[in-house]
Amino acid sequence: MNRSLTATLRQYEAFDVVAETLHFGRAAQLLGVAQPALTQQIKQLEAEFGGELLFDRNRRRVLLTEFGETVLPEVRALLRQAHRVENIADAARGGRRGRIELAYIGSASYAGVLGRVLKTFRAGTDVDLVLHELDMDLQIREIVAGRIDAGFVRLPLSGVPDVLVTRDILEEDIMLALPRGHRLEGAESVRMADLCKESFIFTHLGPDLGFAACAYALCSDAGFTPHIAHRARQFTAIVSFVSAGLGVAFVPASVARMAEVGVSFVRISDATVTSRIGLAHLDAPTNPTLRRLLAILEPIDRL
Template sequence: MDLRRLRYLVVVAEEGHITRAAERLGIQQPPLTRQIRALEEELGVRLFERLPRGMRLTDAGRAVVGEAQAILERAGRLPDLAARAARGERGRLAVGYTSSGAFHPFVAQQIRAFRAASPGVLLALAEDGTPELVRGLEEERLDAAFVRSGGTHGSDLLVEPVLEEPMVAALPTGHPLARLKSVALAALAEETFVFYRRPTGPGLHDAIVAACLRAGFSPMVGQEAPRMSSTLGLVAAGLGVSIVPASMQRMNVEGVAFVPFGGDPGLTAPLLLVSRRRGRSAILERFRAQVKAAA
């Protein structure tokens, strides 16, 4: 469908007179008349009744004019739409995060800030384990992901450090150490640990084991949970102690006390932003720039 003909149709309908419409459009009357007739032939209906002193829309003409106005309006928005999409202000962004990352205020703050700054972008969010998030990036189901481990990702992924936070001991509230203001990591040497499964969070899992070895013991693992959040449920049930990022305290799990470590056990939990190195959209670049500036 020729947009020019649709514009001619709308102007003739608004003027109700072919001569006035031609003057308004800045063209001669005969070419305008031919264009209107060509449009009628294309649609297979009469759009106007020819009157002695003007033109009047038929029922079909009124229906077509309404649609033509909407089409022209949308077509007029295309340049702005294209420019906004090129600037990363329109489109879709899929962001994933681990269960522990979901409780860090930084992640929620960045998602809220991006939604406020880019209302034309549809944000799709997904919570999952690190391996699943990495697979989502590789299969292009996700554009970016907040994870805790950066050591196992392929060369096609860009891993950018965002921040680090301390880790704390998670103890059942009835545990003798739960009343202390701080605890030495070595004080947990005889405890049974509740860990999240290593394939789910290999970075934090290995960092905890390494810190325990530096403190002079190998942790005794009694239970493993699929997610860090479910780890705290097992701690609350009295099945052991755990070590979690400090931001997990925001869960306020009944029956769990969080105690910081004294000294410097070398236990920190990184927060990383992972994205593909290739094929990054303008939307993703805006999101990365915002996250890096905030960090």
């Protein structure tokens, strides 16, 4: 029956350094221990090996025995593996190694914030990054259920569990998308009072969630209730509906970068709110990679 060894990594390290220096005094200095303590570690290791001597030592020299020569390569391989485990554990603890699943809304990608954050996050790491494009209502459900670590969302969030928190990442102005030939086309800016009789295209979300909450707040602050002719899940579809002449729409400033034929974008001079993109996550994240992502988020940008 094979004996179970109880030798420690410190004893193996002591053996390795003495084998390298062939001098107990210098080895003790390198290891930062007293020479008697080092000698005791070697004796304990030899006892673990059934009393086989690792070194032939006398007053003039220290040499490896044949037994020591035989086990030394395996000891060094063991120490290399132990160091590798420590390095991997350190990287995982610091969020530089591991796995993270993130959700995002489509408008976070063309706002530029998604690419910027992920590029900074992945630099110098070995993280398995999994991305899902999901509507905000689905993101909230998946994050709360623990199936996704975090999600890029449009703020504000309301009516969500208290365990869900957000971090602001980007703030941008809200603009008005107009079809070509609209009476306000060509204006340098518009006022909210000019829009009270317009037909609007809104997102599919309710009046207290995400960009929809911002759009409803704009109209409420201006003293009117919007007439919503159509709804759509994505800003790309909303802009396409505007192009088709189905109505006008409030959109984040980044959407104005879309080169959609038949649509013009106009600044709202008296807008009372802005649109914000944030990262939603549980309030006590246990995933080290998520904690690292939160730590590197830059101060809020403005578009």
